[in-house]
Amino acid sequence: MLSRTAEHLFWMTRHTGRAENLARVLEAQHQLSLIQPLHANDDTALERHARERAARGWLAILASAGVVDRYHLAHKGVTSAEVIAFMVADPSHPASIVSCLRAARENARTVRGWAAEELWETINTTWLDLQRLIADGLQAHDPSAFFEWVRARSNLARGVQLAAPVQDEGLDFLRLGAAIEGADHILRTLEAHGDVLAAVAFDYHRAYALLRAVSGVEAYRRIYRDTLSSAQIASLLIQCPDWHGSLAARLDEVRRLSVRLRNSQSAQTERLAQLLCDEVRQAPVDEWLSSGRLSGWFAAMIVRVNDLARRVGRDLTRPLVPGPVAAAA
Structure with missing residues (x-):
């Protein structure tokens, strides 16, 4: 292609x-x-x-x-x-x-x-x-x-x-774009509204709005079958392997597709995708939630996911985005 x-x-x-x-x-x-x-x-x-x-x-x-x-x-x-x-x-x-x-x-x-x-x-x-x-x-x-x-x-x-x-590499590029955009979206949403998870007084309505914003309401009900809680919401959105919309699942899809689409210059991109997958899976989310460190981690991960997106654009595709849109990428 x-x-x-x-x-x-x-x-x-x-x-x-x-x-x-x-x-x-x-x-x-x-x-x-x-x-x-x-x-x-x-x-x-x-x-x-x-x-x-x-x-x-x-x-x-x-x-x-x-x-x-x-x-x-x-x-x-x-x-x-x-x-x-x-x-x-x-x-x-x-x-x-x-x-x-x-x-x-x-x-x-x-x-x-x-x-x-x-x-x-x-x-x-x-x-x-x-x-x-x-x-x-x-x-x-x-x-x-x-x-x-x-x-x-x-x-x-x-x-x-x-x-x-035809299920060819074109479909892989379509899925790759969706996976990277999904990872970026869930991180930005958590950074903007994640304070609801660390609040002393749990706000049900804000927590529900957070799940709605990332299309996670039905996934929460099916996986946890419980009332809303900060710990379970954080677990679902960040590390849950059984929901395709979690940060872990999105990054793992980016990793798998990077391997499928690899070329002579994409080795570093594959390594970065693997590193981010490992870090998300191993992150002590409960500990960071109780200590208030999650917000800083979200901000740092946004930077790193966008770096991964730039590397994908450089190594797996050729950057060619309309001028005013490229500034938001």
């Missing part, structure tokens, strides 16, 4: 996955904000605390996407409506859903001659329908319906990919 084709397949799934993950994070925070309705005219200490708490949640989403400063340039306050509009429909920055799906479509268009026709039709239709939904204002008057639509379209694209008539 040409390196140019491999690169476009890799980035197509990264950007599709990024849009889906962002929709999950925004939906989780949106639902959390509905649990404690805020009354703008009520200036009691309880309401002020609720507003500040909600603002911190939205700011955490902006921070995990690296767009806090850009947001503040255009907005004075932090409200759910403004953050949703900024992270969904603003094409001026690469972290929005519209920017991610535009980049996914451009990569899909470039490989139309290689990929199955159904894949191009799915991604192109998603892009066309997205513009119509945004013009109709669905993300503003019914955010939950909009986020559900993004998730459904991403799932459809993934199903089309897996149903490809």
Whole structure:
């Protein structure tokens, strides 16, 4: 396979996955904000605390996407409506859903001659329908319906990919992009909202929102069959080998695919993937959870996973990403 084709397949799934993950994070925070309705005219200490708490949640989403400063340039306050509009429909920055799906479509268009026709039709239709939904204002008057639509379209694209008539290395590059994006997403979500795990007073609603943001609710119920607890949530999201969305499972998939796609210059990339897998499996998560060290570990792992992603792009594919999107990679 040409390196140019491999690169476009890799980035197509990264950007599709990024849009889906962002929709999950925004939906989780949106639902959390509905649990404690805020009354703008009520200036009691309880309401002020609720507003500040909600603002911190939205700011955490902006921070995990690296767009806090850009947001503040255009907005004075932090409200759910403004953050949703900024992270969904603003094409001026690469972290929005519209920017991610535009980049996914451009990569899909470039490989139309290689990929199955159904894949191009799915991604192109998603892009066309997205513009119509945004013009109709669905993300503003019914955010939950909009986020559900993004998730459904991403799932459809993934199903089309897996149903490809030929299971060759092209599918491996698609899976590689999804695995790396998944590892990055779960780490950024934990860094932004992981304080709920270390809180003295366990907050059920915030913990549930954290699981929703990484699509881990059903996995938790099936694996633990228990009420929510910080230790079990941390174990599921970080080290659980039985759930494909855990950090350990995502990194192990990157490792396996790096081996399958190896070439003469990828030995260091394979070693780094193996090293990260070993470190995650052996990490004393319970000890770090009780001592408050997990947040620092999340930040360090984000850097290392992004280094792995850059090495994959350098050694296994040829970096060829649209300019404004590359800055967010």
